[in-house]
Amino acid sequence: MPLKEINILRRHGRQYVPDLRNAVLPDIFRGRPVISGDITAAEAELVKKLCPVNAIGADPAAPTPGPLVAGSSEMEQIRCTIDLGKCLFCRECAFALPGKISFTHDYKMATNVRDRLVVASGNDQPIQLDPDKVRREIRLLFKHALKLRQVSAGGDNSAEMELNAAGNVNFDMGRYGIEFVASPRHADGLVITGPLSQHMAEPLQICYDAIPSPKMIILAGTDAISGGIFQGGPALNRDFLDKYPVDLFVPGNPPHPLTFINGILDLIGRR
């Protein structure tokens, strides 16, 4: 190998993230939010009104479980929630209520149960996958090799670029035998990005039909999970999602490669 290449590689060094399961992102990264247990009804209403994607819920009928925080009466308390399937991680609610809502750098947010994406006040628990609800064949067949076909259906190209990055020299999910393939015929599952535009409804269906069974569906990004800022928009067609069960929800705007890779590893049962 010529000397020039060797010099470049020497400076290039080792680029891969050694431990994808325990990599740490900077504190400023907007990952799983935490809502303080003592958030009041008025505060919850404020951020609920601010949120442009209706990701925030406020339910006065159900006070936060757990001990009351000193100085706040039960009347004031409220169960406030953020639905990460809708959240665009703009962090505006946290700026509006500093100390009450914060976004942690916990990037492990993918799960197979849609309801688990709803983060409630007073609950600082990691979001986990429910292993009992994973279809048996997924772990039986795909644990050591998983080939995925991605379809962008109205995606803005940021989620797409992050999925590309999941396989690049830094994140290198190929080390687990996970990779994206060109043909649906070679794939074990479908990864959908974007809010599912009307004009992609038919190509998406054709692509899904072309994948041999058993096959899985993964929604990557908030746009895919709920439509994001486009939810209820006039140019979407999300009927596809009514027809088939979804195996993994990966929130994010766009989902970080680590969120995606860890979600997949949990799903296929890898450590």
Added chain:
Amino acid sequence: MTKETRYIELFSNPGMVALEAIPVLNYPDFIAFLDLVMGEEGTHCVAYFVVPKGDTYRFVCCMAADENHALVLFSHEQPIKPTPSLPSITVKHFQFHVFEREIHEQFGIEFEGHPWLKPIRYPFDRANQDSVMNNYPFYSIEGEGLHEVGVGPIHAGIIEPGHFRFICHGERVLHLEIHLGYQHRGMEKLFVEKQHILAQSLLAESMAGDTTVGHALAYAGAVEALAGIRVSQQRSMERIVALELERIAVHIGDTAALCTDIAYQFGQVVNEALRTIIINTTQIWCGNRFGKGLIRPGGTNYPLTQEVMATILKNLEEVEARYNQVTDRIFSLPSVLSRFEETGRVTTMQATLIGAVGMAARSSGMYRDIRWSHPFSGYVDHFYDPAMLHKGDVWARAMLRKLEVGKSMEVIREMIVEMTNDQLPMTNDQLPMTNDQLPMTNDQLPMTNEKSENPNYDLKLAPDSLAISLVEGWRGEICHIAITDDSGNIIHYKAKDPSLHNWMALALAVRNQEISDFPLCNKSFNLSYCGNDL
């Protein structure tokens, strides 16, 4: 008719004007005036669109006079009923083809003599609902030995959808037709539906996720112009730092992708790692690798701290050294050059005719850069001299990326020096343009308070006005136009990604090329599907 009443000139970017101040001409006068301005060197159309009001369609045209650093606005009106049929401008000025196609598709207005009146994106509210994705009117040639190749909408890699139809003679491409629309999300209508500035900011950021900062900045500019405010000098410079970081990241990523498409894995891997460093720098600044959440009207949630500035400078130094090292190698390898050189050539004349913008234009010898011609934000006080190449082939587009990475790094360093050292004396060399040459009406606007400069989602917008905001994103000229009603609500929003112009450049580039070079040509432009489809 005197010259003064035929148009209104704006010397600021973003610019704002009362709707009634835009002269309304009759169609023959409109064309005559258009012919006049099109005769000037460097003048091109940035927007030509229709606003329906009552029983009339108002056709607003905005031309950019690059040499005068001005925006020229004028309009004509036509009754809604019966549906107008107008002589096409495209016949004379081909760059109008996209605008007339867009208007025709949306409103059903006919343009007589238009040579290529084809759908652009199949918007959900198009005039002709019988025109559907599956019956796109492809051009066809009959002939022995000719065959057609259809590719897409879903492509081999993880990219956005679009359909390409080639007519080939053997391996040689005679014609490529690009059929888009798959990504249409009803963007412009959603801007009007969601009156809230935060929601609109999020929409702008998703216009094209690879140009998050560019589009968010164009939107913020339009809204700030309508609200009659401008952000502090500090914020303006920060915005440019974000914009140039985005440009560096994508250009390096594209250098990697170009290497991928010629099976030069070494170049791909090294560049990929460098792109990661840049987008992680943006993440350290604002918590998102694409800069989502960074640009907001009225201010920012993420002021650029000394600490982040130091990180940016440190990382730029590292990336610059390594990028120069690897690109020096890439551009000296015969096996790379034999694939890049003379492949997918777009001549200066072709680029000028189709109204190409951005780096696609600059690599074909067109001196077109909004940072120079219509400076915005931090560029108002910062002269930018665009990098230029003339060959118009894949090599030129790859090499221009290398040159622009260097220039953007230079800009970021200069901005950071200015921000950290306000007392730094400005020599005349640094400010080659005086304010007389570049009158900036924005100077008269009240400046927001630098210390408490948070995003402002309760801005009151001027009624019955039009704001136009141009930004040179990494692909090229981004144009956002917002129009308000009598109570200051946005009633019409027009967004343009540079891809709208440049897709035609790709179609021209692959003519007479081998079809196997298509992926390389495509990547050398790296155009946006969702930016076109909106």
